[in-house]
Amino acid sequence: MDYVRRHLETTLDDSLEASRVVVLHGARQSGKTTLARQVAQRRAGSCVTLDDDASRLAALDDPMAYLSRLQAPAVVDEVQVGGDRVVRAVKRLVDESDERGRFLLTGSTNFLSVPAISESLAGRARILRLFPFSQAELDRSSPVDLTGWFDACEVEPPRETEDRAQYMSRLCRGGFPEAVALSPQQRRGWHDSYLETVIQRDVTELGDIRRADALVELVRWSAANTAGELNVQAACGQLGIDRSTFDRYFAWLRTVFMVHAVPAWSRKHAARVVRRPKLHFADTGMAAALLGIDADALALPTSTVAGPLLETFVVNELAQQNAGAAGVRIHHLRDYDGNEADIVLERPDGAVAAVEVKATGNPGENHLKPLRWLRDRLDRNAPGAFRIGVLLHTGPHCHPIGDRLWLAPINTLWSQPASRIHQTQAPPEPPRNSG
Numbered sequence: 001m002d003y004v005r006r007h008l009e010t011t012l013d014d015s016l017e018a019s020r021v022v023v024l025h026g027a028r029q030s031g032k033t034t035l036a037r038q039v040a041q042r043r044a045g046s047c048v049t050l051d052d053d054a055s056r057l058a059a060l061d062d063p064m065a066y067l068s069r070l071q072a073p074a075v076v077d078e079v080q081v082g083g084d085r086v087v088r089a090v091k092r093l094v095d096e097s098d099e100r101g102r103f104l105l106t107g108s109t110n111f112l113s114v115p116a117i118s119e120s121l122a123g124r125a126r127i128l129r130l131f132p133f134s135q136a137e138l139d140r141s142s143p144v145d146l147t148g149w150f151d152a153c154e155v156e157p158p159r160e161t162e163d164r165a166q167y168m169s170r171l172c173r174g175g176f177p178e179a180v181a182l183s184p185q186q187r188r189g190w191h192d193s194y195l196e197t198v199i200q201r202d203v204t205e206l207g208d209i210r211r212a213d214a215l216v217e218l219v220r221w222s223a224a225n226t227a228g229e230l231n232v233q234a235a236c237g238q239l240g241i242d243r244s245t246f247d248r249y250f251a252w253l254r255t256v257f258m259v260h261a262v263p264a265w266s267r268k269h270a271a272r273v274v275r276r277p278k279l280h281f282a283d284t285g286m287a288a289a290l291l292g293i294d295a296d297a298l299a300l301p302t303s304t305v306a307g308p309l310l311e312t313f314v315v316n317e318l319a320q321q322n323a324g325a326a327g328v329r330i331h332h333l334r335d336y337d338g339n340e341a342d343i344v345l346e347r348p349d350g351a352v353a354a355v356e357v358k359a360t361g362n363p364g365e366n367h368l369k370p371l372r373w374l375r376d377r378l379d380r381n382a383p384g385a386f387r388i389g390v391l392l393h394t395g396p397h398c399h400p401i402g403d404r405l406w407l408a409p410i411n412t413l414w415s416q417p418a419s420r421i422h423q424t425q426a427p428p429e430p431p432r433n434s435g
Contacts, residue, residue: 004137004177006035007321008130013039016073016101019126020094023079026130027257027282028108028198031177035130036075036106045104046070049077056081063089072102079105080114087119094124108202113255129257132175132283134320136414143321144413146328146345149353153388155408157398158415164361164394167410168298168306171313174285175320184294191289195219203252214241215249222250222259222281223290227308227315227342229276229334230261257282262315265331265344267382278332280312287312303359310410311342311357314392317413318343318355339373352378354389361395363407371405 012035015022024032033049040047048070050056059066059076063086067074079086087105094102105111111127112120136143148154172187173180179190199216203209217239225235236246253259261277281287287309288294298306315330322328327347334340343355354374358367371389378386389405390412397407 003034003038004031004133004140006031006130007134007137007143008128009035009039012104012128015126015128016043016104018100019124020098020100021090021103021105021121021125022073022101023105023107023111023121023125023127024130025107025109025111025127025257027132027176028202029176029178029194030130030132030257032106032108032130033077034177036077036104040073040075040104043073043101044071045073045075047075047077050081050086051078059086064092067093067103072099073104074102075104075106077106078108080107080109080111080117083114084117084119087117087121091119091121091124108256110255110257113251131316131320133177133180134175134317134414135170135411136317136321138175138180139414141414142416144416146322146353149345149390150347150351150387153404154400155388155390155398155406155412156416158409158411160411160415161396161409162394162411162415164359165295165299167310167313167394168295171284171298171309172288172295174283174288175316176283176285179285187285188289191286194286195290198256198258202256209249209252211241211245214239214245215252218246218249219253219258220290222253222279223287224305225279226281226284226287227311228279229274230279231276258286260319262330262332262343265333265346274334274336280315282316284309284313284316306359307357310359310394314355314357314410314413315343318345321413333374339370341370341374344374350382350385351387352385353387356389356391357410358391358393360393363391363393363395363397367391367393368401368405372402375404 012022012024024036026032037047048055050059059082067089090103148156179187182190199212203215204212209215221235221239232243232246236243260280260282262280263277264273264275266273291305293305297303318330329346331344331346332342333344341354342357345353354371356367356370368391371391375386375389386404391407392410393407394410396409398409398412400406
């Protein structure tokens with residue numbers, strides 16, 4: 001497919017101007033190499049990959065000599081393969097100079113979580129995460145303007161409407177660059193191969209994994225429990241593994257960016273809050289494939305997994321769009337009385353926006369109950385903190401419905417209104433492979 005400009009590219013450029021080293025990590029096949037090469041080419045830098053046997057052997061033989069010959073910004077792809085030996089050489093080289101943007105390191109594992117890498121490059125590196133494509137990137141549009149939510153307390157309607165079937169098609173397509181252009185049948189095979197590659201190459205080789213079968217079952221369990229609270233005791237019982245095995249294997253799934261956990265939100269006045277994080281699968285296309293379900297099945301009103309997958313779809317979109325921006329943090333909330341909010345967005349200044357996600361196209365009064373509960377609670381205990389509550393749904397309705405509460409279509413997150421297109425749309429990029 002043609003090159004798709006990533007929203008993180010501007011942040012990546014700024015980071016190279018400010019830091020001696022930039023680490024760009026994210027899931028395998030999320031587009032890190034394409035983005036890094038694009039930036040290096042534009043800035044007249046060089047690019048090597050340690051996935052290549054010859055390059056890896058040369059780098060490990062004499063990392064100082066190998067790396068010092070590279071033109072800045074020097075892209076070192078899949079740096080985790082070189083381990084501590086390569087990373088320590090990077091540290092020595094950048095400590096010899098104040099040059100900014102000397103290295104751009106990419107990796108398919110969390111740079112701070114790989115046991116083979118003890119050097120964090122603290123104080124020298126800016127660490128950025130690249131997600132698979134967001135819907136805004138795939139549609140070549142701008143992400144939602146959360147400033148409007150927090151400051152204007154309003155939602156701008158999308159420029160066009162979509163229905164439940166279209167949302168489920170997007171959900172099942174996911175965001176991996178190689179997978180989005182495939183047919184549903186081809187995509188299933190791609191996801192199977194991806195899982196096998198990540199388990200056998202990135203996890204088994206780097207971690208102490210003695211039961212690959214249990215790791216695969218944990219992946220499938222994670223897909224089936226996406227958007228649910230992470231109850232480790234229940235998971236161990238279902239999977240037949242002990243707590244230490246679960247903790248170790250689940251940590252590896254986070255290290256390779258297959259899952260992520262959204263923390264519980266609370267303030268001092270928010271007593272009796274359930275502290276478990278919510279589990280979310282990092283790509284809904286892969287989650288749907290692991291569950292053996294397609295867009296047609298999810299579009300049926302009787303689907304029991306459409307709701308959780310759709311919530312994860314929205315959480316991932318918000319995380320992808322805000323990956324390069326500082327400030328807004330994503331949480332969930334549930335108390336012991338059963339009150340809950342799917343998503344709580346909080347700015348550093350304490351302003352809060354709450355989001356509920358429903359698969360229905362015709363939301364009713366009862367769907368607004370969680371938003372009203374949180375609004376009233378914060379108004380009593382932290383006046384001015386609650387700015388807006390948004391019920392995202394699969395229908396066309398976009399309008400206020402009570403004090404600081406809105407109904408809005410899910411594609412409000414990426415389908416900008418016509419009045420903003422000329423202001424925010426980036427110039428077209430030349431066609432390039434974005435795999």
